[in-house]
Amino acid sequence: MTARRADLVVVGAGVAGLTAAVAAADAGLTVTVLYKPSPAGAPSTSTAYAQGGIAVVDPTDPDDSVDRHVADTVAAGGPLVDVVATRSILADGPAAVDRLISWGAVFDAGASGALTRTREGGHGLSRIIHAGGDATGAEVQRALTAAARDRPALTALPGRAVALLAEGDRVAGVRTEAGDVFGDTVLLATGGTGHLFASTTNPLGATGDGIALAAAAGADVRELEYVQFHPTMLYTAGARGRRPLISEAVRGEGASLVDAEGNAVMAGVHPQGDLAPRDVVARAVTDAMERTGAPCVYLDARGIADVARRFPTVTAAVREAGLDPQTDLIPVLPGAHYLCGGVVTDLHGATAVPGLYAAGEVARTGLHGANRLASNSLLEALVMGLRVADAAKGAVGHPVPSGARAIAPPEARAGREALQDAMTRFCGVRRTADGLAELGALLADPAFVRDAPALSSRDREDAALTAVARAMAAQALARVESETEVVA
Ligand SMILES: Cc1cc2nc3c(=O)[nH]c(=O)nc-3n(C[C@H](O)[C@H](O)[C@H](O)COP(=O)(O)OP(=O)(O)OC[C@H]3O[C@@H](n4cnc5c(N)ncnc54)[C@H](O)[C@@H]3O)c2cc1C
Known part of the structure; x- marks a missing residue:
């Protein structure tokens, strides 16, 4: 790939990335979407694997309301849920789903044409729409991929992001293994971190690359300790x-x-x-x-x-x-299954680093708190993807940078299986201060984490996993210690 330029550069072709990309193309922007090549036949996005559905209030249902959806979200996620952000995101849900339907997504409906709704854990009533029974994600991915293909201003390319490009304090593009792509706005929509653990529901590419990239560029990364099992x-x-x-x-x-x-x-x-x-x-x-x-x-x-x-x-x-x-x-x-925390963004998807946005599972908006309410993630990705497209519209017009520098994440890394086994043992469903301290010591041990140049894609993924593991272990230990103090 020779150097390219687009108004919006999106890293990730799941629900968050493609929603932003399609909406931005419809708003007249040029868009380049980059995604990790995946083994033949295997979807590379969590989106494609999503089963249960999308949690969204039916505005015609007198029994449901945004307030009830907010209450259920807060009950599941606890005091870390940001109620203002939650209300704002959930209130935009019905319009975001309508937009997705207008792009061709088909959800299960009854004889009257009304969407069929089911119930999942933590929801006070049936509000989850679904497609193909339990193949909601496959339908969302199909519809968005088709919509992306239909937009001439949108180009989707296999290309693994290995560094962010910055000019001054502003992110101005992405370095991939195949070349550089410059853009006025860069959106990280890289999904989750499931492969930090020995077994996961996530696809192979869920290795926390976006978190490692954003942290290296100075973005705030928070609440990583809240992994949903x-x-x-x-x-x-x-x-x-x-x-x-x-x-x-x-x-x-x-x-x-x-x-x-x-x-x-x-x-x-x-x-x-x-x-x-x-x-x-x-x-x-x-x-x-x-x-x-x-x-x-x-x-x-x-x-x-x-x-x-x-x-x-x-x-x-x-x-x-x-x-x-x-x-x-x-x-x-x-x-x-799901990373509740991530790269901190505001309600438009902006991170603390100018020009850099995050949406979907990689982002921390405040909706999930310590425990995501079932089926809130596809909705969040849709709503935030649309908002990033709006923000990108307002940022068009920066000149192509003349002297951009690459900000690559650290290359130090542990062996994949050894790291997964340690994370599963010490940072899984059950955690103790002693176990997390042992994990921290292991992750600081040069015999466990080798500092050597990352030469292959696998090396870079291992380095991202290791960087995320270090941050997660430290945040989990701080949380366990502060909770112990509160209890004492
Ligand atoms: C089995 C399963 C079932 C689920 N069921 C539901 C459900 O019913 N309802 C619900 O709301 N949520 C569900 N979830 C969660 C939800 O599917 C995900 O949180 C959501 O799809 C994440 O979307 P995303 O766009 O953020 O990331 P993803 O869909 O995971 O896409 C990430 C993209 O980033 C790309 N990428 C990653 N790193 C790089 C890199 N370095 N360079 C270039 N590209 C990169 C990948 O190739 C991919 O294209 C489920 C998750 C799983 C795994």
Whole structure:
């Protein structure tokens, strides 16, 4: 790739990146979208894997309101939820979904044409729209990719971002392995960090690159310690890396969790039972695994009528493991799923670094607090993607930089599996101050983290994972220590 220029440069082709890109192209901007090449056939975005749906208030439903959605979000995320940001983002939800539908996305609807809504953990009522039963993300990705292809002002290219380009204090472009792309506005929409852990629901490329890039450029990176572990990732003995998710919507339709001895996992744990917020269910599942000594618990979905039709994605994954959800219990355990914190942005997606924006899972807007409410992330990415497009419109017109410098993240890195095992052991569902201190010492040990030039794409991903792990371990330790002080 020779050097390119666009009004908006987007790193990431999931829901956040493509929403911003398509909206910016519609507003008359030139846009270049960069994404990581992925192994043939495997989606490279979390977006494509999303199952349950998009949480959005139905403005015609007298029982629901933005206030109720805000209340549920605050109840799940706790005091770290920024209520002003949350209200602002959730209130824009219906219009953002309408925009996505106008670009061609098709959601499941009843005979009257009204969208079908289901319920997930932490939601007080059914407000989750979905597509293809449990294939919402695939439909969102399909529609956005098609919309992007239809816009001549938008170019999407495989290109792994390895550094930000800056002139003075302003970010002015992105360096990829194949060349430089300059832009008036740079949006990081690089997704999550699931591969910090031994098993995750995230696609292979979820290695925290955007966080490492933004932190190196001086952006504020916060609340990394709040990793959401989804309570029901499919368990297969010995498997690691990306693992299939069993959507929470399966519990929304009546499935329940039982331990290896047949006891209800959520009995007496939380008033919302199997539909309690995810952190509560993940801890209860971990307790049950410890109590029984089994490597998993079980999801009983046998009572859901025609489960294969309602949940085709889940059914296919379970069948691949040699089981049938209509007749067998599904073995599940918690898996790294979603990063609640990230690169701090304002309500327009702007980071503290001029010219640099972040949206989607890489960003921390204040919506998720310590625990994201189910299906709020696709909505946040849509709303914030649209807002970044607006902001980019106002930033067009900077001259092409004459003397841009590259700001690359640190290259020091641990071996991938050793890092994942250490993070899983010390920074997983259960954390202690001693364990986190041990993790911090390990991550500071030059025998564990080697400082050598990053020569390959894999090296750069390992370096990003290591940089994020160091920040996450430090923030988690500070949090555990401050909570211990409060309790004492
Ligand atoms: C299995 C699963 C189910 C989920 N279900 C739901 C759900 O039902 N509802 C919901 O709201 N949320 C759900 N989530 C969460 C939600 O899907 C994600 O948070 C959301 O899709 C993230 O979108 P994004 O655009 O931020 O990132 P992604 O969709 O992950 O896209 C990231 C993009 O960044 C690119 N990228 C990364 N690093 C680089 C780099 N260095 N250079 C260039 N490109 C780079 C990748 O190639 C990719 O194109 C689910 C997540 C998973 C994994």
